[in-house]
Amino acid sequence: MTDDTLTGGAKAAADGEFQPRITAFVCNWCTYTGADLAGTSRLHMASNVRIIRLPCTGRIDPLFVIKAFERGADGVIVSGCHPADCHYTSGNYHARRRFTVFHDFMAFLGVDPRRVTFSWVSASEGAKWREVVDEAVANVRACGPFDEYRALAPDVAGTIAGASAAAALEEVS
Amino acid sequence: MSDAPDTHGATAARYFIDESGLRALTAELLAAGTEVVAPVATDVCQSPSAIASSACLLPGVAPVDIDYKLLGDAAELDLSRGLPQLSLKQFFLPEHEALCRWHQRGIVTTIEEVPTSFAPRLVLAAKPCDAAALAVVDQVMNWDYQDELWNGRREATTVFNLACPVIDDSCFCTAVASAPDDTKGADGLLTPVEGGYLVEATTDKGRAFVEGHKARFTSVDGAPAAESRERQAADERAAARVRVAANLEIDPASVRDWIDTHFEDPLLATLAVRCNGCGACTSVCPTCHCFDIVDEEEGVGHGTRRRCWDTCQASTFTLHASGHNPRDDQHVRYRQRINHKYSIYPLKFGEVLCTGCGRCTRVCHAGQDIVEILAAIDVAARHPEPVDSGAEAVKP
Amino acid sequence: MNELREIAGKLLADGDVRVIIGWEHARRGARPVFITQPDEADKLIFDRRCVHNLATYLNPRRDQVSELGKIGLVIKGCDAKAVAGLLREAQMDRTDVVLIGVKCGGVLEENELPEALALTPDNVAPRCYGCDNREPTLVDFLVGESQPEPPRPIMTIDERVAALEGQPLEERWAFWTEQFSKCVRCYACRQVCPLCVCERCVVDKTQPQWIEASSHPRGNFSWNVTRAIHLAGRCVDCGECERFCPVGIPLTLVNRKLQHIVGERFGYKVSDDPESPAPIGDYRLDDQQEFIK
Numbered sequence: 001m002t003d004d005t006l007t008g009g010a011k012a013a014a015d016g017e018f019q020p021r022i023t024a025f026v027c028n029w030c031t032y033t034g035a036d037l038a039g040t041s042r043l044h045m046a047s048n049v050r051i052i053r054l055p056c057t058g059r060i061d062p063l064f065v066i067k068a069f070e071r072g073a074d075g076v077i078v079s080g081c082h083p084a085d086c087h088y089t090s091g092n093y094h095a096r097r098r099f100t101v102f103h104d105f106m107a108f109l110g111v112d113p114r115r116v117t118f119s120w121v122s123a124s125e126g127a128k129w130r131e132v133v134d135e136a137v138a139n140v141r142a143c144g145p146f147d148e149y150r151a152l153a154p155d156v157a158g159t160i161a162g163a164s165a166a167a168a169l170e171e172v173s
Numbered sequence: 174m175s176d177a178p179d180t181h182g183a184t185a186a187r188y189f190i191d192e193s194g195l196r197a198l199t200a201e202l203l204a205a206g207t208e209v210v211a212p213v214a215t216d217v218c219q220s221p222s223a224i225a226s227s228a229c230l231l232p233g234v235a236p237v238d239i240d241y242k243l244l245g246d247a248a249e250l251d252l253s254r255g256l257p258q259l260s261l262k263q264f265f266l267p268e269h270e271a272l273c274r275w276h277q278r279g280i281v282t283t284i285e286e287v288p289t290s291f292a293p294r295l296v297l298a299a300k301p302c303d304a305a306a307l308a309v310v311d312q313v314m315n316w317d318y319q320d321e322l323w324n325g326r327r328e329a330t331t332v333f334n335l336a337c338p339v340i341d342d343s344c345f346c347t348a349v350a351s352a353p354d355d356t357k358g359a360d361g362l363l364t365p366v367e368g369g370y371l372v373e374a375t376t377d378k379g380r381a382f383v384e385g386h387k388a389r390f391t392s393v394d395g396a397p398a399a400e401s402r403e404r405q406a407a408d409e410r411a412a413a414r415v416r417v418a419a420n421l422e423i424d425p426a427s428v429r430d431w432i433d434t435h436f437e438d439p440l441l442a443t444l445a446v447r448c449n450g451c452g453a454c455t456s457v458c459p460t461c462h463c464f465d466i467v468d469e470e471e472g473v474g475h476g477t478r479r480r481c482w483d484t485c486q487a488s489t490f491t492l493h494a495s496g497h498n499p500r501d502d503q504h505v506r507y508r509q510r511i512n513h514k515y516s517i518y519p520l521k522f523g524e525v526l527c528t529g530c531g532r533c534t535r536v537c538h539a540g541q542d543i544v545e546i547l548a549a550i551d552v553a554a555r556h557p558e559p560v561d562s563g564a565e566a567v568k569p
Numbered sequence: 570m571n572e573l574r575e576i577a578g579k580l581l582a583d584g585d586v587r588v589i590i591g592w593e594h595a596r597r598g599a600r601p602v603f604i605t606q607p608d609e610a611d612k613l614i615f616d617r618r619c620v621h622n623l624a625t626y627l628n629p630r631r632d633q634v635s636e637l638g639k640i641g642l643v644i645k646g647c648d649a650k651a652v653a654g655l656l657r658e659a660q661m662d663r664t665d666v667v668l669i670g671v672k673c674g675g676v677l678e679e680n681e682l683p684e685a686l687a688l689t690p691d692n693v694a695p696r697c698y699g700c701d702n703r704e705p706t707l708v709d710f711l712v713g714e715s716q717p718e719p720p721r722p723i724m725t726i727d728e729r730v731a732a733l734e735g736q737p738l739e740e741r742w743a744f745w746t747e748q749f750s751k752c753v754r755c756y757a758c759r760q761v762c763p764l765c766v767c768e769r770c771v772v773d774k775t776q777p778q779w780i781e782a783s784s785h786p787r788g789n790f791s792w793n794v795t796r797a798i799h800l801a802g803r804c805v806d807c808g809e810c811e812r813f814c815p816v817g818i819p820l821t822l823v824n825r826k827l828q829h830i831v832g833e834r835f836g837y838k839v840s841d842d843p844e845s846p847a848p849i850g851d852y853r854l855d856d857q858q859e860f861i862k
Contacts, residue, residue: 062798063771063779066791070781071472083854093852096861097835101801101849103860104830108734109794110742119862132862152746152787153471238817258816259753268753269783343597446633447601449625451757453815467782481783484755488630489773502632538681538813539621539761540600 058091075140191369306459308358445507452484646702675719
């Protein structure tokens with residue numbers, strides 16, 4: 001493979017750019033299946049995303065996103081079925097209201113809205129999943145590492161645990 | 174404390190220092206790398222919190238928060254004698270502190286302990302009620318387990334009090350075996366006099382501190398000009414004691430015994446009817462010391478074991494793993510607080526778990542008033558009434 | 570005040586209620602009082618120091634209060650909205666309580682005073698400005714004289730929220746993380762809030778520990794954000810959380826921002842009508858979603 005064929009995240013990795021760590025909370029019926037389709041279709045996309053599967057976006061609690069940031073994520077993707085297509089009929093309608101509150105409120109608190117990406121991706125939208133991922137990675141890369149979140153508990157640094165946390169981060173990225 | 178003007182004995186060495194000398198001494202200590210804790214007044218409007226307080230837009234005196242802080246500069250030292258919002262407790266039992274850290278890689282687990290010896294530190298211009306609280310809590314911290322972190326910090330710290338003029342009518346230090354010029358738990362006392370401060374060192378540690386910085390202090394023992402300063406200091410301290418005693422007078426022994434023998438008394442049940450169980454009182458209290466220990470996993474295979482302040486007023490404080498909670502309602506939890514402070518602790522350690530600082534009353538926005546509560550119990554203890562079994566169980 | 574005392578005394582004497590929860594005068598100002606005898610009705614007062622939201626005592630977890638029997642509650646307009654919230658969420662029945670509304674013209678920001686002062690832009694509680702419920706409708710009785718509107722404070726809460734929103738992102742982050750770092754996790758905000766009635770709060774859950782218990786800035790951020798979001802659309806702006814906070818975190822700014830969000834996004838306005846549906850728990854097919862890809 002020549003350099004010309006590298007795109008997106010693979011290209012960025014080859015260029016030595018910052019690799020954001022992104023956690024994605026996705027619903028089982030639509031987005032997870034769509035992401036799987038992207039995989040079976042051999043679509044190239046950034047490889048920075050770790051997916052956590054849930055039955056429905058209605059299960060998503062703002063605490064999931066907060067926990068992801070606490071544990072080292074630089075960005076988060078939240079994705080589910082399009083409105084009117086929820087496997088459980090109305091889970092995503094409830095989720096939509098919660099997303100709205102969370103999105104607007106976190107921006108007020110000074111969290112860059114580019115760090116949290118919300119999307120509706122259906123089971124057949126493998127290509128859309130690729131777009132969502134690449135765009136999220138680019139946005140979070142532009143924001144930089146979310147060091148200011150991890151700095152919220154300063155006594156981690158300079159200890160065995162702190163050093164190993166840093167080492168663990170380096171291993172995975 | 175006795176009513177004699179000089180409560181520290183003829184052998185206490187006495188010195189004088191003026192305010193600029195005190196600041197210069199502080200600067201010298203800071204420059205040498207010694208930590209200095211002292212009350213610091215922060216102009217609320219100069220901090221980013223300004224937008225938080227509309228009071229900053231008012232004409233006149235800007236609102237000031239007083240807190241004990243690690244000084245960065247001697248100029249920050251506030252000698253205005255106001256009451257810091259939180260007590261000295263946080264410097265000996267921090268709000269949260271790591272106890273150990275673990276790291277697991279494969280089958281190897283490493284535990285990192287935290288140090289239990291600390292760099293020397295001075296607390297300057299402490300409130301006597303806050304310093305006295307340290308001595309009271311020393312007892313439980315050395316009871317069935319020697320708390321190395323508490324003891325380590327106590328050993329490393331020298332405390333000099335600043336005599337208190339009495340804050341307001343929620344103070345009651347003299348009712349609980351302390352005083353506005355107490356030196357219990359401290360190593361010395363500064364009393365404001367004309368031109369500066371009379372300084373007395375009351376422990377070996379305090380004397381060693383003064384000896385170590387002799388050049389800053391002027392000895393006043395035997396000096397004629399000093400006599401008027403000493404008299405002024407003694408008068409001011411005696412007047413403060415009278416002022417605070419007027420707020421509350423109780424017999425702690427009969428209060429202790431009454432609580433011990435009246436656990437089911439309706440009076441105890443009704444004391445907390447307006448309490449919300451917020452625990453603000455326990456967080457500002459200099460003698461409250463309950464803590465929780467939590468293991469916080471901070472990543473795969475590593476984390477920190479921490480202790481953090483807890484409150485007996487929280488609904489889950491006595492929640493058992495079985496789901497049973499022996500203190501399942503707020504009035505029961507509040508009764509426990511009164512019981513622990515004014516009966517259980519004295520029966521066990523001979524001292525009330527309270528130094529009369531009054532913060533609990535001032536911080537309670539539901540109107541719980543410890544002065545009122547203690548006065549009511551004292552009345553009940555001194556005037557026992559036959560229990561009427563037909564009486565309403567709950568009376569406000 | 571006489572009207573209030575007469576109604577209270579009569580309710581107790583007739584046995585319509587077993588306890589009246591209102592305000593009384595005490596050493597440090599007005600404070601909540603619980604009276605069970607008709608002759609105690611003279612203790613009841615209502616003046617500009619009566620800031621407390623007494624609806625917090627309707628929390629079903631307060632056995633000592635609920636065991637007394639039917640409650641007569643004295644309420645201002647903001648308090649009435651909290652009662653409506655509890656009814657809306659089926660935390661109580663309308664028949665559990667007799668509501669004595671008072672006509673209100675605003676309360677003092679600093680209420681722990683020996684006497685009530687006249688309201689001025691300097692001393693009025695900022696949240697009173699623009700109140701739309703000064704004569705509550707969710708009442709069985711409504712007492713008092715009609716009051717003038719509260720004076721406009723020097724800076725309204727909306728203006729302070731707008732000032733924050735005008736700051737760059739980094740400065741907002743610095744401001745809020747500094748504020749939340751002060752938190753000592755006493756949970757006064759939760760305890761005093763009339764709408765915080767969960768039998769087991771999420772912060773107390775240990776299996777798993779979703780919100781770290783320690784009061785370091787990371788744990789505090791998680792707690793304060795969660796508390797706020799769990800009250801989105803439910804908060805009635807009574808300001809008690811901020812008043813009780815022992816370290817002065819400006820929670821009314823957080824709460825007001827959330828009200829703006831549910832107002833702008835869902836068209837929701839907090840009212841004392843228990844029939845109006847709460848915005849979280851409800852949804853519309855055409856809810857806004859411009860930020861969702």
